[in-house]
Amino acid sequence: MSMDQNSSSSGDALWQQANALATAGDLLGAVPLYLELSDIWPEQAAVWLNLGIVLGGLHRHAEAKQCLERAVEMDPGNPHSQFQLGQMHEQLGALEAAARSYLCATELDLRHFDAWHSLAEMARKNGDDDLVEQYLQEILRAEPDHAAGNFSLGNLRQKQGDLEGAAHYFSIAYKLTNDPACGNNLAGALEGLGRVAEAINILHDLLQARPDFMLAWNTLGGLYMQTQQYREAREALLQALSIDDNFHAARHGLARCLVQMHDLSGARAQFERLTRVLPDEVMILKEYALVLENLGDFQEALTARQQAMKLAPSDAHLMADQANLLRSQSRFDEAIALAQKALTLDPNELRANVTIAAATVDQKLKMQHISTVLDSGTQNTIILGAIAGMFEQHKNAAAAIIVYQNILAISPDDSNAAIRIFDLKMGMCDWTDYEAICQSQVDQIEAGFADTAEEGGRFDVFNLQALPVSYEFIAKTARHAAANIAADARMNLLAPDLVHAAPQNKKAGDGRIRLGYALGYTWFHSLPLVLEEIVKRHDRDRFEVFGYSVKPGDDSDFSANYRAAFDHFKDIPEAAPYLAAQMINDDGIDVLIDVTGLTSINCMPISSFRPAPVQMHGYGYSITTGADYIDYLITDRTYIPEAWENLGPEKMLYLPNTFMPTKRPEAVGAPVSRKDVGLPEDAIVFCNFNHPCKFEPVIFAAWMEILKKVPDSVLWFGAWMDDTQGNLRREAAKHGVDAERLIFSEIVEHQDHLARLALVDLALDNLHHGGGITSVDALWVGLPVLSILGDKPGARLGATLCNAAGIPEMVMPDLASYVERAVALANDGDEREALRQRLLDGRDSQPLFDNARYGRNLDNAIAAAWHNHLAGRPPERIELGE
Structure with missing residues (x-):
């Protein structure tokens, strides 16, 4: 600041001292000096200007405004005074006065870029994009390398959807300043343009220079999520949270990332924290409810979604989600009522139609809602798959095939639809071009062997047994399927290997063996019917028996009695196989018997984490699973003779007589003619x-x-x-x-x-x-x-x-x-x-219906496998006499 030549020497010293304090940031110390100067030099505009600036810095805006008005009155041709007065007007909410002052500053100095920029910001806040454009262009015409002008114009272009333009201006601003905010916005624009690799590189460079810039860590996490690099995304988001633990956007991103990494328990913890601090965020509650649902905590999921519905009472999509969950819990009347309400809000909410169709016993109403979905021309293959499943449930295979064919037309790579069409045709005994169709299935699988084995993983290996193919081919397909199941379960998962509990110093013959059964379901079916008998037959002096089901039970007496046959029973989350495996592992299971194999509802992803030191398969599938994480196959020499035992990775656990358990019927119906x-x-x-x-x-x-x-x-x-x-x-x-x-x-x-x-x-x-x-x-x-x-x-x-x-x-x-x-x-x-x-x-003498005999043989075989493990030997063929 320059001063009048007539200034006294004492005033000069005071002026220098005040300016030094202001420059050093000691605004409180500078104020009394400037006030003293205003008495010495009351007509000096510079004193009032500086005093106004310092008071403004102390948020004493009204006093600052008065000082700046005096400065402008004394020196109306000073653009800087006009600009500073405009700033005070803006702080005090006098926006018209602020705009007049800014415009005056630009009239006095066309290159007063701060004034132009302030005008642009005021226009932006008012939503006047044309005026923003006008003011920013004034800056860039005079100074193309004006960093703030380029940055603001980049923001404007981004708002307008012109990502190319946004990237252009952000790039200029970033090159000029290396400002992390510019770099972060540039990365965001490049992401929108699909230039994700460039965006990631920019953020890497930015974060090397400014590792404390949390917004960039959050953006980087989002970019990694987009490219399915979930481990890297997790690390970036954790870095953002290490800088500010209350950075909710990063925590939300982390929760979503953990879902993708199959760490549902971790995601749950993050969502729980978010819902405590942001209880009114509908999107967070929606996603939290879905995580709870996948974890099997259905009541908590209903509660979370109910809270979201209170906040968004007109959200038909949210209601449809809730209605579907109610249906899955057999609360059919509530499900139908809520789905109908969703349709009142949005007649195009097709999932509500699906829920009503699935829940109602009224066949006319069911077909009405199914027709609504099909007539809509929806391209949603999940919705169409649900409709096809309903047709299957009602034995209308031909209609189901038509819907599955529609799915394939929409998504030619939908393996499930292709499998269902083939299986349904076989179930319909539609043998048109039978040999060619069978060969086509074999060709698809073999093509998968030569490539990534993906087809082998998707094919219905269980029903492959009904085709004219060799056991060697089935076993080879099973190996690929089991490997793919394990790979899918581990995809993006960042979790330690499970450690098996010490056998509590067990030696052969000491202590009870903890025996677990991995079950697909507990509703009435032939498999649970016979398994209940097996479970009851285990010698409780030798075994403590645990049951684990990936599907919830129904309200039937059968399901309740079946579960009660076990000493301990737990539902485990199908959608979180690692967590389910942890639950089994935490129980210290010694021997785990998977009864599902490669069937449609199976526990193989869980078994792939080796929750138990000894793992077996038997009963529900009964041939090789192809899994190197299954040690033994419960079988007999007639079913799988010695010549075939090496086609799969499991060792044979040969039972005498037959591997097939039975259950004596409790009653036979009245005689009929x-x-x-x-x-x-x-x-x-x-x-x-x-x-x-x-x-x-x-x-x-x-x-x-x-x-x-x-x-x-x-x-x-x-x-x-x-x-x-x-x-x-x-x-x-x-x-x-x-x-x-x-x-x-x-x-x-x-x-x-x-x-x-x-x-x-x-x-x-x-x-x-x-x-x-x-x-x-x-x-x-x-x-x-x-x-x-x-x-x-x-x-x-x-x-x-x-x-x-x-x-x-x-x-x-x-x-x-x-x-x-x-x-x-x-x-x-x-x-x-x-x-x-x-x-x-x-029936009372032959082995087939001698359940006590079968139970003793099975107990002895399981114990032999366990003792083999305790002896430190790898799995080996086990064959015991009676």
């Missing part, structure tokens, strides 16, 4: 009540040959799907058999099914994938089952059952002898009756 169920009184009745997905053209041709050779005979099936009956009847006609000789009956309650099996003369097993519980039911009621000793395990299930039931002569070496034996038995009532009586008499 053939007339009651629509069977001819005097005919020979053959039956096969397996799901038709196990049927194929070769075995069906054999059945037709049998019918032709036994003229007064019929073949009785279960009515599984609407379209199956027509297809099988057409196939029968092709073989020259009257289609009316195929009889279909509805699936009935188990005890009633057992009663009607007494009406049958002979049960015919399948070729590739034999009957399990279906055959056990027949053998229990004394119905002989004719089977074939096939070329893969599934084709030998009938053999192991018949051997264990004491009728090994019913196991044929090939298809020709199978047909011959069926015809012979049809013509020999005495032998059929003798077989029936042997089966009934053998």
Whole structure:
């Protein structure tokens, strides 16, 4: 600041001292000196200007304004005084006066860029983008390298959606200043342009110079999230939070990142903290509820989403989420009411239609909402998949296939839709181009072997057993599938390997073995039916038995009783396999038996983390899982002979007699007559009540040959799907058999099914994938089952059952002898009756229904595997006598 030549020497000294204090930041110390100067030099505008600036710095805006007005009055041609007065007007809310002062400053000095910039900022706050543009262009016309002008114009371009323009101006500003805010905004613009790698590089350089700039760490975390580099994203977001633990945007980003890393418990902790400090943030509550839902904490999920609904009462999407969760908890009336409310708010909320369709028992209402979804032309494959699933549930395979084909048209790489189409066609017995379709499936899988094995991981390996392929091929496919399951479970996961609890100094024979069962579900099904019997049979002096289910139970007595059969039972989160594995590991499980294998609802991702030191598979899938994280396969020598035992990575745990457990029925329904169920009184009745997905053209041709050779005979099936009956009847006609000789009956309650099996003369097993519980039911009621000793395990299930039931002569070496034996038995009532009586008499003596015997054998085999582990030996084949 320059002073008048007539200034006194004492005033000069005071002036220098005041300015020195102001420059050093000691504003309080400078004020009394400037006030003293105002007495010495009352007409000096510079004194009033500096005093106004210092008072403004102390937030004494009214006093500052008075001083600056005096400065302007004394020296109206000073643009700086006009600018400073404008700043004080703006601080005091006098925006029109501020604008006048800024404009005056620019009129006095066209290169007064601070005034132009302040005008632009005022226009921005008023939403007048045209005026912002005008003022900023004034700056850049005079000074193209004005950093603040370029930065502000970049912000304007970003607001306008012109990301190229934004990146251009931010880049200039950043080069001029190296200011981290400029660099951060430049990275954001580049991200929007899809130039993510450039954005990441800029942030890396920025953070090397300014590692304390938390906004850049947050932006970098978001960029890593976008490129699915979740570990790097996590580290960047943690860096932001290390600078400011209350940086909520970074914590929200971290929570989302942990979800992607399958660390749902970690995500939950972050969301819990966010909801405490930001209880009214709807988006956070939405995402928190979804995490809770995936963790299986359904009531807490409902509570969190209810809170979000209070804050956003018109959010139809939120209501649809809540309605769907209520439906999953069997709260059907509440689900329907809420979904209907969502549709009132938004008639296009298709998920609400899906929920009503799934929850209602009113078939007309169900079809009305399904039609609404299909007529909408939606491209949402998740919604369409739900509709297809409903068609499947109601046995309308043809309609389900049409929807799945629509999904494939939208998303050609949707492997689930392709699998469901194939499986449904097999279940419908649609054998058009059967050989070509089967070969196509094999070709797809083999292509996956040559590439990334992805196809092998997505193919339905369980139903592959019903196709004319070798066990070697099935085992190879299973290896790829199991490897992909493990890789998917670990994708982006940052977690330590599980450490197995010390065996508490156990030695062979000391202490109880902690035995766990990894279960898919606990609702009524043939598998839980027999597993309940096994669990009850374990010797509690030797074993402590734990059950873990990835699906919640229903409200049935069966589910409750099944869970009660275990000493301890827990639901574990299917969507968080590592967390589920931790829960099992924390219980100190010694031996874990997975009963799901590569079925549609399975625990393999959990097993892949090795929650137990010894892991086995048995029962639900029963062939090699292909998983190197499964040590043993519970089986028998008939089902998997020694020649096949090395096709999978597991070691064989060979049980004597049969690996297949059974459960003695508690009751058989009241006797019925053939007339009651629509069977001819005097005919020979053959039956096969397996799901038709196990049927194929070769075995069906054999059945037709049998019918032709036994003229007064019929073949009785279960009515599984609407379209199956027509297809099988057409196939029968092709073989020259009257289609009316195929009889279909509805699936009935188990005890009633057992009663009607007494009406049958002979049960015919399948070729590739034999009957399990279906055959056990027949053998229990004394119905002989004719089977074939096939070329893969599934084709030998009938053999192991018949051997264990004491009728090994019913196991044929090939298809020709199978047909011959069926015809012979049809013509020999005495032998059929003798077989029936042997089966009934053998229920108390043969191994198949001797559950106590089976339980002892299983306990001994499990204990042998555990003791082998305690001895420090790797898994090895175990085969014990009785």
